[in-house]
Amino acid sequence: MRHLVSKAIESLPKLDSGQINNLISILAEEVKDIELLEMVLSSLPFGVIVARPDHYIQFMNIPVKRMVPLQQKGLDKLKAWEVILDSDISNFVKESLLEAETVKPRDFTLETLNRDITLAVGVMPVVKEGSIQGDFIYIEDVTDKRLEEARLRRAESLAAMTTMAASVAHEIKNPLGSISIYLQLMQKSLNTDSESCRTDLEDYLSIISEEVERLNSIVVDYLFAVRPMDTHPIPTSINSIIEELITFVQYELMEAGIKVEEYPGKDLPLLNLDEKLIKQALLNIIKNALAAMENGGTLTIRTYEKDNMVHMRIQDTGIGIPADLVSKIFEPYFTTKDNGSGLGLTVVYKVIKEHGGELRVFSKEGEGTTFTILLPIPQTVNKLLVWKGETI
Known part of the structure; x- marks a missing residue:
C-alpha cells in the first residue's frame, strides 16, 4: 500500500484529471481492503499486535486491548514491548523479537479484579521474499482451556x-x-x-x-x-543410542535366531534426551520383540525425520498382539507373559511422555508388531511467518 501511494505521488504531475480520478478510485478500494482486514483482525478471539521492522507499533486489534495492560498514549512512538505494561510479557516479547526467531508460546498469569487469567503469548517475524517486514505478536486467553x-x-x-x-x-x-x-x-x-x-x-x-x-x-x-521421573536430558544422537543398544543385546538376539536390520536416518538433529531412560525404554520394547519371536525372525529399526519430530519404528515379525488387547498393553500390571511384571510397556510409555513424545503401536496376529516413537526436535532453528502481500 505504501509503495502504491509513493508511486502515485511521484506520478501526479504527469496525470490528467481522468487518470487522477481512476487513481483515487483505486486508492479508495485499497483503503476499503485495509479497513476490512482490520475488521477481521479485530473480530478474532485473540489479541494481535503488528509492528514494523524497527519494532514500532503499526496495528493492534481490539481484543488485545482488553487482555493486556497497555500504554494509552503515544503508541506510534513505542516499540512492541514498550507498549505492554506487564514486565514479564514485555521482557518475553523483547527477547523474542531481538533474537529474531519464533519461540514456543509461553503462558503468563495476570491478576485481575475478578480472577487470575492465563494468557498464551506467541511472537514471530513476518517476512517477504526472505527479508523481515515486521513483527507479529498474538495473545490468547487460555484460562478456561488450562x-x-x-x-x-x-x-x-x-x-x-x-x-x-x-x-x-x-x-x-x-x-x-x-x-x-x-x-x-x-x-x-x-x-x-x-x-x-x-x-x-x-x-x-x-x-x-x-x-x-x-x-x-x-x-x-x-x-x-x-513417582515423577528425575530426567536429565542433554543433546543426544538417537542413532548412537540405538547402535549402542543393539551392540549390547546382539548376542542374545543371535542366540534367539533374530536378524537385525537397521535403517538410521541421515543428518538427524540432536534430541534432548535422558540417555539412560531412553535406553531402558527401547530395551523393554526389544525384549518384548524377542519374546514374541520364539522361533526367530527379523527385528527392523528405522529412524527418520517428519513433521518436526524424529520417528523411531521398531518392527518385529513375531506372533503379534490380539486386537482386543492392543489398547491394554500400556496399562500397569497387564501382561500376557507367565512371568511378566506387566510394567515393561508402562515404563516405556512413561519415559516417552516425560520426553514430550508420542508412542504408537500397530499389531496384527501372526504377522508382528510395530512400535513407533515420536520425539520432538528442539526448536533452535529460525522459523518465520511468510507474508506474501503488503505489510499491514
Whole structure:
C-alpha cells in the first residue's frame, strides 16, 4: 500500500484529471481492503499486535486491548514491548523479537479484579521474499482451556491411580496368601515333636522369605510407576543410542535366531534426551520383540525425520498382539507373559511422555508388531511467518 501511494505521488504531475480520478478510485478500494482486514483482525478471539521492522507499533486489534495492560498514549512512538505494561510479557516479547526467531508460546498469569487469567503469548517475524517486514505478536486467553486441561489431568491421574491400586492389591494378595499358609504350617510343625520339624521350618522360612522379596519388588515397581521421573536430558544422537543398544543385546538376539536390520536416518538433529531412560525404554520394547519371536525372525529399526519430530519404528515379525488387547498393553500390571511384571510397556510409555513424545503401536496376529516413537526436535532453528502481500 505504501509503495502504491509513493508511486502515485511521484506520478501526479504527469496525470490528467481522468487518470487522477481512476487513481483515487483505486486508492479508495485499497483503503476499503485495509479497513476490512482490520475488521477481521479485530473480530478474532485473540489479541494481535503488528509492528514494523524497527519494532514500532503499526496495528493492534481490539481484543488485545482488553487482555493486556497497555500504554494509552503515544503508541506510534513505542516499540512492541514498550507498549505492554506487564514486565514479564514485555521482557518475553523483547527477547523474542531481538533474537529474531519464533519461540514456543509461553503462558503468563495476570491478576485481575475478578480472577487470575492465563494468557498464551506467541511472537514471530513476518517476512517477504526472505527479508523481515515486521513483527507479529498474538495473545490468547487460555484460562478456561488450562483449567480444563488440569481437570482432565487430575481425572486421568486419579483413574490411573485407582487402576494401579487395584492391580497392586491383586498382586499383593497372592504372596500374602502364601505367607499366611506357610505360617500356619509352621505353627503346626511347632506343635509336634517330629524330628523333621527343623527341616520343615527351614523350608517354610525360605518360602516366606521369597514371598517377602516378591512383595518388596511389587512395591518398588509401583513406586517407580507413580513417582515423577528425575530426567536429565542433554543433546543426544538417537542413532548412537540405538547402535549402542543393539551392540549390547546382539548376542542374545543371535542366540534367539533374530536378524537385525537397521535403517538410521541421515543428518538427524540432536534430541534432548535422558540417555539412560531412553535406553531402558527401547530395551523393554526389544525384549518384548524377542519374546514374541520364539522361533526367530527379523527385528527392523528405522529412524527418520517428519513433521518436526524424529520417528523411531521398531518392527518385529513375531506372533503379534490380539486386537482386543492392543489398547491394554500400556496399562500397569497387564501382561500376557507367565512371568511378566506387566510394567515393561508402562515404563516405556512413561519415559516417552516425560520426553514430550508420542508412542504408537500397530499389531496384527501372526504377522508382528510395530512400535513407533515420536520425539520432538528442539526448536533452535529460525522459523518465520511468510507474508506474501503488503505489510499491514
